[in-house]
Amino acid sequence: MHFSIPDTTEISAKNSSNQQAYTLFNIHINGIHFCSVRYSQLRTFNDELQRLFSSTMASIDPFPPKKFFALSARETEERRSSLEHYLQSVVQNRFIITSSYFKEFFSNAQNETFASDSSDANENLNLTICLLNNHEIIIENVSATVTTSRLLDACGKKIQIQQDFLTYFALYFYDVKDNQLTIIRPLYEFESPYLSLKQLKKTQQQACIVLKKSYWDSEFDMKLIDDRRARNLLYVQAQYEMEQSQDLYPSDIYRQLDILRENNSFKDYILLARTSKFYGHVILKQCSILYPITDPTKQKLCQCLLSIGNNELICCVKTDGKKKSKEIAFKVTRIRCWKVNWTKSEINLTFEYLIKKDHLQWITIHTEQAALVSNCLQSMVDEILAKRAGATSPSSTATTNETTATSSEKNNASKVGNGLMIRTESNWKQFGNDEMLDEDNDDDL
Known part of the structure; x- marks a missing residue:
């Protein structure tokens, strides 16, 4: 934040x-x-x-x-x-x-x-929660000051999903543009969704609250896929993500997905969608980046589409005279630190990246949703660290990150960084078309 x-x-x-x-x-x-x-x-x-x-x-x-x-x-x-x-x-x-x-x-x-x-601040009201297929869930008789965590619990009861499975989902603000949902930000646990939505609609009139999964690691899908209600939520999100990424990833997979959808084969649809390159990604349009990355003498600001997921940031840059976009993948485990820069003229996110061994370089992505990108980076870092600590679900990830106010944790609290990664022995593969990274003897941060 x-x-x-x-x-x-x-x-x-x-x-x-x-x-x-x-x-x-x-x-x-x-x-x-x-x-x-x-x-x-x-x-x-x-x-x-x-x-x-x-x-x-x-x-x-x-x-x-x-x-x-x-x-x-x-x-x-x-x-x-x-x-x-x-x-x-x-x-x-x-x-x-x-x-x-x-x-x-x-x-x-x-x-x-x-x-x-607010004239209705002291009254109970109905709140509408949307899914990514525009289906609406009406939560009745809730206070205007109900917090996000309590609203999520009420939503879970409404759709009758098990509490253990509900921890894999969260509430987000989305905007509706050209009949398409575009993510704005996650809701903070301590805020009032109703009051925040009312303020948000002053500038984004079509804003709404959306229920979707809250994790990045697709392995968690397998814990949910055999439960009918959790599987339905996964299917809705998978279908949304496939529609969002279809232009980025030409493949026969979409024809196969259409057949599975027509046959209502939700589980098979999810399993096949998980093989797609951009499954589980948040896609942001109207971004820009200085390109080419490694040659400052030739750099110019280029429009790009930013895809966030699979512990990576992928910039799809359209270069002059080329129909196909150039993809530049930045692995989260090679980002040393990042910051959001707010000025009167623009907002951008800058991160220090391990280009190759012993070579760190600052990369800047210009986007109005820089705060959202920062939030995504932080949550991916949290997940990576929690998984290495033995977390087996998003709820245990949260437990790993939260304090129990013991004296030892208080003493160590000042050592906890924000967005910093430690050096590891991870050897995750890079995309083959990421020309700026030298794979020989490279370490993650």
Whole structure:
């Protein structure tokens, strides 16, 4: 999650409940306004984190000190900047952001910010959850402030899927463009889907909540495929992914898939779809990258389609005069670190990549969905590390990553990086057309 405080809102004494003017700091998560809080609320937040995670907080950026006189415009701007850096430092630590206190604070902050402006905030309502085939599931009589985790549980009960299998799925925001669903972002566990969707629809009117699988490792499919309801959800997603990737991967497989679909052979459809190159991938359009990668003297910004999955980022670049796209594959295990850059003019994601042995190079992908790409990278890294630690399901992956607030974990919390990989002996094969990588004596990071 990328936290920022791009601006503030001044509340006059006339509009204040206690007849005193104050400043609200508008907190954005991944570029979207999530809540507005006062300095005093954030100070209480910091005090509680200091109590709960005393050792961990020693490595966090300092919280801006309290002042006893009214702040000037310059001082307010300095406080805004300091609070932004403080929050960005806090959310780098997984032990903090998975704690119940962190989730509760931001859940309450969102409710206080937007629930008061919603006429139906105190009423129970019906929420629509979509599948990737546009089928709708109506969740009845839920609170406007229900959290994502509780809504997911309600969705599981509605479709009568076993709780153990429900942990393989999650809720996401999608947008509908030209009758096609396009992913926006996953829902945070601590947010209110209703309040967030209401805000999102101010800019993306066709936005909706979608239920889909939450993991990258296709081996997990085999744990679900023999359960009828879980298999149906897998089939819906497999069909969506095959439609999305058909133009990228010319193959006879699609004709065979059509026959299986017509015969309602869902299990065989999934098994065959899993052999497709882009199965399990998230595909983002309208991206660009400097190409060619390894020759700075000839580089120019080229439009590309970005496919994320199978522990890789694949850029499909259309070069001048060539009908077929050039594919450049970046393995996640060779990405040393990454960052999302937000400017007034654009958003991009930059990562340091092991081109070949002892040669690291910064690669930049320009996309409005840079925050989503970062989220995908982080979740793939989490899965890889958890699998090496013995995790056997997405739920055990989460357990591996979350803190139980023991003293030993608190002491080690500051050592946990965000998006950093350790050197391994992995020898996963590269795509044969990835010309920029030298396979001889190369290590993953």
